[in-house]
Structure formats: C-alpha cells, structure tokens
Amino acid sequence: MKFTVLGSGSTGNAVLISTETTNVLIDAGLSAREIVRRLALVGLTCDNLDAIVITHEHSDHIGGLRALLKSVRCRVYVSKVTEDAYYWTRAGGTNGDSEATKRRNALKDRTVAIESSQDFRVGDIDFEPFSVPHDAVDNFGFIAKHDGVKLAALTDFGCFTQLMREKLNGCDAIVIESNHSRDMLRLCSVYTWSLKQRIASRHGHLSNEDLADWLTNEFDGSARDIVLAHLSQRANEPHLARLTAETALMMRPPLFPVETKISLTSHKEPTAWFQY
Numbered sequence: 532m533k534f535t536v537l538g539s540g541s542t543g544n545a546v547l548i549s550t551e552t553t554n555v556l557i558d559a560g561l562s563a564r565e566i567v568r569r570l571a572l573v574g575l576t577c578d579n580l581d582a583i584v585i586t587h588e589h590s591d592h593i594g595g596l597r598a599l600l601k602s603v604r605c606r607v608y609v610s611k612v613t614e615d616a617y618y619w620t621r622a623g624g625t626n627g628d629s630e631a632t633k634r635r636n637a638l639k640d641r642t643v644a645i646e647s648s649q650d651f652r653v654g655d656i657d658f659e660p661f662s663v664p665h666d667a668v669d670n671f672g673f674i675a676k677h678d679g680v681k682l683a684a685l686t687d688f689g690c691f692t693q694l695m696r697e698k699l700n701g702c703d704a705i706v707i708e709s710n711h712s713r714d715m716l717r718l719c720s721v722y723t724w725s726l727k728q729r730i731a732s733r734h735g736h737l738s739n740e741d742l743a744d745w746l747t748n749e750f751d752g753s754a755r756d757i758v759l760a761h762l763s764q765r766a767n768e769p770h771l772a773r774l775t776a777e778t779a780l781m782m783r784p785p786l787f788p789v790e791t792k793i794s795l796t797s798h799k800e801p802t803a804w805f806q807y
Contacts (some may be wrong), residue, residue, distance in 0.1 A: 532656070532677040533806040536706060536707045537561065537569040539686065539760040540798030544592050546684050546706060547573065547801075548675050556583045557577035557673065560591040565714025568803055569801045577602040577745050582653040584645075585609040585668035587687065588616035597637045608643045608651065608658075645672055661698050663688035666734045674698055680807040683707070683754075686761040689735040691745055700751045703807050706796075709759040709776065710736035713767040719766045736761065743779035750780075752789040755806050760796045769795050 537545040543561035547554065547570070554575060559566060567577060582605050584744055586592055596607070609617075618631045645651055647662040649671070659674040665687045672685030672695065683699055684706040699705060716738070730736050759772050776793045783789065796802055
C-alpha cells in the first residue's frame with residue numbers, strides 16, 4: 532500500500548491511497564481541475580479512481596466534488612447526514628435551490644452510505660471509519676488496511692479522544708493535523724476573535740503543541756512516518772510545525788525512543804509517495 536497527500540490546508544484537502552489494484556481518494560476539497568492535475572503528477576488519471584471517500588461537508592474537503600464527478604465514474608462513500616449537509620451548506624451560508632439541485636443531480640445513484648460504526652471495503656483496501664471532534668455534522672477519520680499495513684488519516688479535529696488514541700496504535704503511517712501554533716493564532720491580525728475561539732476549541736483544529744503532547748506522552752512509536760497536514764497558512768509555519776513535532780519525539784522517555792520521520796504536506800503540490 533502507498534499514499535500521497537495531493538494537497539492539504541484551508542484551501543483544500545485530498546489524500547490518495549493506493550494498492551496495485553485499487554485507488555481511493557479521501558476528500559475532494561481541491562478544485563476538480565487541481566485534483567486532475569495533481570493525479571497526473573503522481574501518475575494517475577480520473578479513470579483510475581475506484582472510490583471517493585468524504586470525511587465531512589466543509590468546503591475544503593468536498594468543494595471540488597460536484598465538478599469532479601463529471602470526470603470520474605466511481606462511487607462516493609459518504610454518511611447520510613454529511614450528504615444532506617453537502618446539499619445545503621457552503622462557506623458563508625446556505626445554497627440556493629439551483630446549487631442544491633445541481634449537487635443532488637451530481638450525486639444521484641452515485642453514493643454508498645457509510646457510518647462511523649461500520650467498516651467497509653473498497654477493492655482490496657479495508658476501511659475503519661471513526662468519529663473525531665469537529666464542528667461538522669458527522670466528521671470521520673479513517674484507518675486504511677491492506678496486506679498487514681495500517682494507515683491512519685485524520686484532519687480537522689480539536690482534541691484527541693480515547694477512541695482516536697486507540698485507533699492510532701499500531702499504525703505504519705499517520706496523516707494527522709498540525710494546524711496552528713497557539714502563539715501565532717493568538718497574534719494573527721487577520722482572524723477575528725470568534726474565529727480564533729472556534730479554531731482553538733475542542734471541536735476546532737489541533738495545534739502544534741497538542742500534537743506534540745500526544746507524540747511525547749501517548750504515541751506508541753509504531754509509525755514509520757507521521758505526515759503533518761492541514762497547516763494554517765496564517766497561523767502556522769511549516770518548519771515550526773516540523774520542529775515542534777520532531778522535538779516532541781526527542782522528548783519521549785529514554786526507554787521509548789522512536790525512529791519515526793516527520794514529513795510536511797503542502798496546499799500547493801502533492802507529496803512524494805509514501806510506500807509500504
């Protein structure tokens with residue numbers, strides 16, 4: 532199994548998980564044109580996609596879906612409440628009937644209903660969805676498994692739950708949010724106070740510092756790669772996020788050293804393939 536993060540950030544998110552026979556896109560928050568371009572950069576076309584899995588209805592995770600469905604033939608795996616929210620929610624407010632109708636028509640007979648309590652399979656990849664705390668109607672993280680390899684992908688959550696801690700044990704790789712620096716968020720002149728409060732809340736986004744605390748005290752050390760995702764372009768800095776995470780790994784008790792590599796994602800270009 533291998534994966535690449537096609538793009539991650541407030542402007543759009545998409546992760547591609549692949550085996551020799553199956554290709555699954557997690558989220559379609561980039562524009563359809565960008566998804567097609569970035570698929571080509573990693574050696575695939577829309578015809579290669581076997582499924583699109585949607586984590587939640589926020590535009591940076593689903594905004595490119597309607598246009599993308601014109602180019603792909605695969606099904607969309609999405610929870611019923613997230614699907615309903617997609618028809619009516621948009622950054623800044625609700626859609627008019629015309630946009631809701633377009634979205635309904637695009638997804639007609641194309642969806643497979645999923646739930647956080649039920650595993651599902653696409654091709655030869657097994658998925659374990661699980662709920663994560665975020666201000667969406669039904670936000671999921673996922674474990675993807677194939678041939679003994681276990682990958683976790685979870686962004687857009689404000690804090691770790693016991694369920695999440697358990698799911699992250701024994702993973703070979705983890706794509707995880709490191710959204711903001713607490714100090715940079717506090718000092719960010721562009722964000723309103725209410726937006727800062729939302730981001731910093733337990734249903735907002737995870738900070739570098741919160742991720743560092745988990746890496747030092749709770750990470751089981753099994754993952755060969757931890758890939759930092761959804762970095763804020765205004766309240767974070769990539770090298771700071773990486774340094775905070777790497778320092779946290781070095782601060783682990785001497786009896787529990789790890790050889791885990793910290794990597795960064797970009798909102799502009801896909802990462803290299805991570806292969807297992």
